[in-house]
Amino acid sequence: MKISGFEATTLAIPEDDPLANMPEEDGRMRPVVILRLRTDDGIEGIGITFYAGAMTGSLRVAVEELAALTIGEDPLRVERIAAKLMAGTGDSCGPGGIFTLAQSAIDIALWDIKGKALGQPLWKLLGGHRDRVPTYASGALRRGLSDDQAQTAARRLLDKGFTQMKTQMALPGNPSIRDEVRRVACIREAIGPDIQLMCDINQRWRPEQAIDIGRRVEEVGLFWLEDVTRADDYQGLARVTAALSTPIAGGEYLWGIEPFRQMIEAQSVDIPMIDIVRAGGVTPWMKIAGMAEAFNLPVVSHVMPEILVHLIAACPNGLTVEYMPWMLKLYEETPTIENGEMILPTTPGLGLKFDEAAIAAFTV
Numbered sequence: 001m002k003i004s005g006f007e008a009t010t011l012a013i014p015e016d017d018p019l020a021n022m023p024e025e026d027g028r029m030r031p032v033v034i035l036r037l038r039t040d041d042g043i044e045g046i047g048i049t050f051y052a053g054a055m056t057g058s059l060r061v062a063v064e065e066l067a068a069l070t071i072g073e074d075p076l077r078v079e080r081i082a083a084k085l086m087a088g089t090g091d092s093c094g095p096g097g098i099f100t101l102a103q104s105a106i107d108i109a110l111w112d113i114k115g116k117a118l119g120q121p122l123w124k125l126l127g128g129h130r131d132r133v134p135t136y137a138s139g140a141l142r143r144g145l146s147d148d149q150a151q152t153a154a155r156r157l158l159d160k161g162f163t164q165m166k167t168q169m170a171l172p173g174n175p176s177i178r179d180e181v182r183r184v185a186c187i188r189e190a191i192g193p194d195i196q197l198m199c200d201i202n203q204r205w206r207p208e209q210a211i212d213i214g215r216r217v218e219e220v221g222l223f224w225l226e227d228v229t230r231a232d233d234y235q236g237l238a239r240v241t242a243a244l245s246t247p248i249a250g251g252e253y254l255w256g257i258e259p260f261r262q263m264i265e266a267q268s269v270d271i272p273m274i275d276i277v278r279a280g281g282v283t284p285w286m287k288i289a290g291m292a293e294a295f296n297l298p299v300v301s302h303v304m305p306e307i308l309v310h311l312i313a314a315c316p317n318g319l320t321v322e323y324m325p326w327m328l329k330l331y332e333e334t335p336t337i338e339n340g341e342m343i344l345p346t347t348p349g350l351g352l353k354f355d356e357a358a359i360a361a362f363t364v
């Protein structure tokens with residue numbers, strides 16, 4: 001089996017809120033590049049990448065240029081292809097930035113091909129630890145909502161059967177510490193004591209602020225506090241992690257494998273969060289999860305639950321899947337949720353098929 005062709009397409013997907021129907025801002029679009037990688041025996045693997053914003057056109061070209069290097073290669077040899085992509089760009093274009101974003105789409109498509117060629121779902125190929133995994137609602141309880149809106153949205157998530165959900169602090173404007181604490185307390189009040197509540201700061205606090213506010217919200221009982229300060233301030237993160245009993249999560253902003261070594265060695269976080277697009281695809285994502293396992297740390301995923309559910313289910317230290325619904329509308333069907341858990345598909349590869357009408361509608 002050899003790779004024989006590819007097609008990359010730029011999409012603009014509406015940024016709505018299908019989980020709680022409480023969008024912060026109507027009409028915003030998210031640019032994404034999708035890849036179809038084809039083999040000479042008729043298999044098509046799908047890949048996806050994003051985070052390039054105004055450079056998404058460049059990202060699509062980068063995907064095409066790297067995909068061209070895979071023509072004639074055996075798609076099962078993912079490491080050989082990764083080395084070829086790096087060598088093909090002079091061994092110095094990555095890791096990081098457009099190179100890694102483009103590489104991710106290819107690596108994801110290669111694993112989809114591998115699953116389809118072997119007739120196995122991806123989560124089984126990667127280890128198959130579990131066939132259902134916890135998931136949490138994400139993207140609905142954002143910092144721009146009022147307290148009332150946040151409480152209404154939280155109740156809608158409960159009605160949908162979620163048993164874990166994430167909100168945000170570092171509220172807009174110049175909020176007082178009291179406002180920050182009140183926000184998570186009011187969501188806790190809406191959902192009751194038994195629902196697991198995470199809270200994302202998106203790198204917006206200083207370490208000292210994180211320790212101060214973090215201590216004041218310990219009694220709210222957060223499942224984790226996420227990205228409390230700059231992702232590359234490993235020592236600052238470590239101070240926060242040491243000071244709080246609430247677990248600290250982070251890692252979605254790191255590129256490739258090596259920064260996770262720094263983060264884990266510095267004891268910066270209790271829960272590494274691994275983004276598949278910034279990691280470079282399925283292959284490096286699983287290596288980072290294995291590195292965390294060696295340090296007795298759980299791992300969590302970042303966005304794209306329809307793909308990341310495979311990886312969290314595959315590894316023994318996968319904690320929960322972020323159910324961020326950004327891309328769900330691209331596919332005919334995505335994994336279902338039952339009693340707060342995602343059910344792993346039994347179809348080969350990613351188990352995803354593009355909804356061609358949706359793709360046509362979003363193509364730019």
Ligand SMILES: [Mg+2]
Nearest residue numbers: 200226227252
């Ligand atoms: Mg986050």
